[in-house]
Amino acid sequence: MRITAFDALACPLDGAPLLRDGAAWRCEAGHSFDIASQGYVHLLPVQQKRSRDPGDSKAMVAARQRFLNAGHYQPIAEAVSRAVLAELPASGASCLDAGCGEGYYLRQLAAAADDDRSLSILGLDISKWATLSAAKQDPRPRWVVGSNAKLPVLPATLDRVLCLFGFPVYAEFARVLKPGGQLLQVDAGPDHLRELREIIYPAIKPERATDPQAPAGFAALSTTETLRYPLTISGDALIADLLVMTPHFYRASAEGRAKAAALTTLDLTVDVRLTVLERSPER
Template identity: 80%
Template sequence: MNIIPFQALACPLDGAPLHRNGPTWRCAAGHSFDIASQGYTHLLPVQQKRSRDPGDSKEMVAARRRFLNAGAYQPIAAAVSRAVLVDLPPGATPRCLDAGCGEGYYLRQLAAAAGAGQTLALLGLDISKWAVLSAAKQDPRPNWVVGSNANLPVLPGTLDRILCMFGFPVYAEFARVLKADGQLLQVDAGPDHLRELREIIYPTLKPERTIEAQAPEGFTVLATETVRYLLDLSGAEQIADLLAMTPHLYRASAEGRAKAAALTALSVTVDVRLTRFGLEAKR
C-alpha cells in the first residue's frame, strides 16, 4: 500500500486553505502554524479550548497504546478497515479522516489492510496533543493534527471517509467536509460492551435499551454490523489499561476502582456496533 498525508487543510481561524511551506502551514491572511519536530501540527486555537490541556492525558494515551497494540480490539479494527475499503472505485486515492484518532491505532490498521496497489491519503485528528504526539511517533506517513471535531480544520467536500471511533461526533461538521458520495463510519459501544467489568465496578447496572441505528440529520443509514467476541484479559496492568481508556475510570466510585485494581484476570464481552452513514442527497 502507499500511504500519503491528507493535504486539504483549512485555517482554523478563518477557514481559508492552508498551504505548506517547509515546516509551516500558512493561509492567505498570514495565519501560520508550525509543524512540530515530531511531525504533527497544532491547529487548535486557544479560544477553541475548554481547558488548558484538553483531551486524554499522557497517562491515558500510554494505557490505550499498550492495550490496543496488544491486539485486543483487532477484530474491531478489521471490520472498520473492510468498511472503509469496500466499494471504492479502482485506482482512486480515497481521503480518510479519523476524527478523534487517539494514538492512531485504527489508521495504522487501515494502512496495513490496504491492498498492494492502493493509495490512501490519511488524516488523524485529536484534541489531545499527547495522543497526536504518540500517533506521529508511531507512523509518520499520515498527516496528524491537534484539532477539534467541533471545528474541523479541513476544507469542505474533500473527504471520502470519516471514522468516529467511540468518539464525539459532530454531524454538521462531518457533513461539511465529506464529499457528496462520502461515508461516515461510526463505532459505538453495544449494550453488553465490557459488561463483566461494569458489573464489578458499579453497584448496579442501568437497564440497556437496544435501539436501532438512527440516521443523524443530513445522513442516511447504509449498513450496520455488530462486532462481538469474548476477550480474556490477563494481568492487573492490562485490566487497568482497559479501564483507563474508558469513561468508566471517572464514573466509577473509589470502591469500584479498587475492586478493578484487585483483579489479575478477567473475561469481558466486546460488543460494538459499526454503522455506515451516507450523506442525504440535496434537493
C-alpha cells in the same frame, strides 16, 4: 495501497485553505501554525479549548497504546478496515479518523490496504498527547491536534470519516465528506465490557434509546454490523490499562476502582456496533 498525508487543511480561525510553507502551515490572511518536530501540527486555537490540556491525558494515551497493540481489539480494527476499503474509489481516496487517539485504527487500515490505489490519511485528536504518540508511531499520515466541533478541513474533500468510540458532530462530518462519502461509526453495545462495569459500579444504567433516523446531511439508508466476542484479560497491569483508557476510570468510585485493581484475570464481553452512513447527494 500507497499511504500519503492528507493536505486539504483549513485554517481553524477563518476556514481558508492552509498551504504548506516550510515548517509551517499558513493561510492567505497570515495565520501560521508551526509543524512540531515529530511531524504533527496543532490546529486547535486557545479560544476553541474548554481546558488548558483537553482530551486524553498522557497516562490514558499510554494505557490505550499498550492495550490496543496487544491485539485485544484487532477484530474491531479488521471490521473497520473492511468497511473503509469496500467500494473505495479506485482513483485515490481520502480518510479522516476524527478522534484518532494514538493512531491504532489508522495503522491497521494502512496495513490492510494492499492494492495499487493511494489513500491519503488524516488523523485528528483533541489531545496533544494522543497526536504526539500517533505521529511517533507512523509518520505517513497527516496528524493534527484539532476538534470535531470545528474540523480544520476544507469542505467536501473526504471519502471516508471514522468516528470510533468518539463524539460525532454530524454537521461537521457532512460538511467535510464528499457527496456519497461515508461515515463509519463504532459505538459500544449494551453488553460492551459489562463484566467490568458490574464490578466497578453499584448498578448498570439501562441502554439509552437510539434515534433510528439518519442525522441531517446523511441518507436515510445505513448499514449496521454487530461485532461480539469474548475476551480474557490476564494480569493486573493490563486490567489497569483497560480501566484507565476508558471513561469508566473517572466515573467509578474509589471503591469500584479498588475492586478492579485487585483482579488478576477478567473475562469480558466485547460488544460494539459498526454503522455506515452515506453522505447525502448535493441538491
